[in-house]
Amino acid sequence: MKIKKSAAVFRFVILAGLGFVIMYPLIYMISCSFRERRDMNDPTVIWIPRHFTLNVIKETISAMDFGNTLKNTLILNIGCAFVQLISCAITGYGFARFRFRFRNLLFGIVIMMILVPPQIISLPLYSQFRNFGIGKFSVNLIDNMLTMYLPAMTGNGIRSGLMILIFRQFFRGLPKELEDTAYIDGCGAFRTFIQVMIPNAASAFLTVFLFSVVWYWNDYYMNAMFFTNTKTAASVLRNIETELKLHLFDSVSVEIPPREQIVWKEAGCLLSITPLLIMYVFLQKYFTEGIERSGIVS
Amino acid sequence: MAEKKKIIRLSYQKRKELCGFGFISIWLAGTVIFFLIPLIKSLIWTFCDVVLDSGHTSISWTGLKNIRYVLTSDQYYTYYLRDMLTETLWKTPLILIFSLFIAVLLNQKFHGRTLARAVFFLPVIIATGPVYEIISNDMGSTGNTEAAQFSTLFSTDMVGELLQFLGIYNLSDDMDKIISAVSDNIFGIVWSSGIQILLFLAALQNIPSSVREAAQLEGATAWEFFWKITFPYVSPFILANLIFTVIDSFTSPMNTVMKRIFAMRDEWQFGYAAAMVWIYFSIILTSLGITAAVINKFIYYETD
Numbered sequence: 001m002k003i004k005k006s007a008a009v010f011r012f013v014i015l016a017g018l019g020f021v022i023m024y025p026l027i028y029m030i031s032c033s034f035r036e037r038r039d040m041n042d043p044t045v046i047w048i049p050r051h052f053t054l055n056v057i058k059e060t061i062s063a064m065d066f067g068n069t070l071k072n073t074l075i076l077n078i079g080c081a082f083v084q085l086i087s088c089a090i091t092g093y094g095f096a097r098f099r100f101r102f103r104n105l106l107f108g109i110v111i112m113m114i115l116v117p118p119q120i121i122s123l124p125l126y127s128q129f130r131n132f133g134i135g136k137f138s139v140n141l142i143d144n145m146l147t148m149y150l151p152a153m154t155g156n157g158i159r160s161g162l163m164i165l166i167f168r169q170f171f172r173g174l175p176k177e178l179e180d181t182a183y184i185d186g187c188g189a190f191r192t193f194i195q196v197m198i199p200n201a202a203s204a205f206l207t208v209f210l211f212s213v214v215w216y217w218n219d220y221y222m223n224a225m226f227f228t229n230t231k232t233a234a235s236v237l238r239n240i241e242t243e244l245k246l247h248l249f250d251s252v253s254v255e256i257p258p259r260e261q262i263v264w265k266e267a268g269c270l271l272s273i274t275p276l277l278i279m280y281v282f283l284q285k286y287f288t289e290g291i292e293r294s295g296i297v298s
Numbered sequence: 299m300a301e302k303k304k305i306i307r308l309s310y311q312k313r314k315e316l317c318g319f320g321f322i323s324i325w326l327a328g329t330v331i332f333f334l335i336p337l338i339k340s341l342i343w344t345f346c347d348v349v350l351d352s353g354h355t356s357i358s359w360t361g362l363k364n365i366r367y368v369l370t371s372d373q374y375y376t377y378y379l380r381d382m383l384t385e386t387l388w389k390t391p392l393i394l395i396f397s398l399f400i401a402v403l404l405n406q407k408f409h410g411r412t413l414a415r416a417v418f419f420l421p422v423i424i425a426t427g428p429v430y431e432i433i434s435n436d437m438g439s440t441g442n443t444e445a446a447q448f449s450t451l452f453s454t455d456m457v458g459e460l461l462q463f464l465g466i467y468n469l470s471d472d473m474d475k476i477i478s479a480v481s482d483n484i485f486g487i488v489w490s491s492g493i494q495i496l497l498f499l500a501a502l503q504n505i506p507s508s509v510r511e512a513a514q515l516e517g518a519t520a521w522e523f524f525w526k527i528t529f530p531y532v533s534p535f536i537l538a539n540l541i542f543t544v545i546d547s548f549t550s551p552m553n554t555v556m557k558r559i560f561a562m563r564d565e566w567q568f569g570y571a572a573a574m575v576w577i578y579f580s581i582i583l584t585s586l587g588i589t590a591a592v593i594n595k596f597i598y599y600e601t602d
Contacts, residue, residue, distance in 0.1 A: 025433040091325035098318025117549035124339035154328020218427030
């Protein structure tokens, strides 16, 4: 009994300590976003701001052009995440339930997609999108949303390989009888997939969709590659210093030491992850409990 | 009659095969255009001079010139490469051990488990984005809040004192180094093991309760239970996590080698950039392959 108790104390200390390491930046972010910049130089202020203000948040919203940015992020990232979810599910199902020639070879390509970093292919991909098509019939797709949507639609978006793998594992785990009855009833393969398999795969869909949203939301690499001026939450944050200089500290007379700029930077961070955090708070139980049902295990 | 049946069955199988192709056809088309062609192109660029002119690339074969240049003349590349590889070498095992340890803790039953899990998976949604870069930099620039603050929590001194308290005085320097490396980098390690914890936890939840009960009946201690039951069950995931960890740190736009490659790209030196990526990629992939082959021998697969 004594051992059990000390084990519980040990567990609590470890988890609380490391949990603090994780929460620290978030608490710091919130604390910074609501203080005036002079508080940064006040050694007595650590967590609770002495001069509470909402101005920093307001200024950052205008500097980041937050309304537009959010709209872009939703259209581009959430849209792509959704389209990618569908294409990966279809592909994963194909690999899981049908035998066809070269299946293992093709699945090898899926594994390769997981291993090959996007940086290797991004350069040729850029020049490919610059002249998309054959010979005379080519168009410049740079700055067009299609540069993100086309790969997502065909199961080649951000970390698609991983998602195809998850879906394949999941569909393999479902009982075969499910489809057999549908086939006997004269249902076609695609209709079977939509009417029988998808309702059974709801938890896997949700888990993968969450990951898909997170990865697209956080992506700035692809965005910087294919767009010159379409800002998403991640790409604005990536260049937050330039944005702040441009919109807030534009006059020469205002010189703000880097230490005080942190206030706006942290506010920017807070703004750009708030939507993700809200989603996480509502859906975290699928992250934490749903993964075991999503088929990664098998 | 029997013959007729055979024909029908055959066509049914053919039909299923066609269906399979139908399901993967969209992906296949996309993969050829958006994955295979660019991949081959970048491999070709490694051996070429690439000039980009209003989007049209013109290339001329130069053989191993790019590779030789990158390895011998570029003043940063080999230096960054060595740094990056040593970092991966010591950080990956630490992340794996740490995430397995946390997963075991989070798998136990206790009050507030859901909250604890929610906190430990939080890095999953943040760490791939630019926010992580900003917060880890800001920690450094505001003197009072830098990573050292965590080290005072898990301080090297504390570790040292603990060891002395336990009567361990002259521990080898290597051990000392490892311990201080862990406590100094606790922030980076905790923040980059979200997915790993998630996967290990999934594996732990997959241990059948019958096995657990049998072990309890036989009177296994927690120590024996971990090494004889938990460990074999999660061993396939050690491999998966190893691959994930290495690839993740390898592709992170934050690492110095990648930054050097971006710098090359921004100077329009596509040939050099391609050579850098491919050298880096082949080193990582070879070492990963060897490690995976070794680990694979020790893995316990339940079904196969």
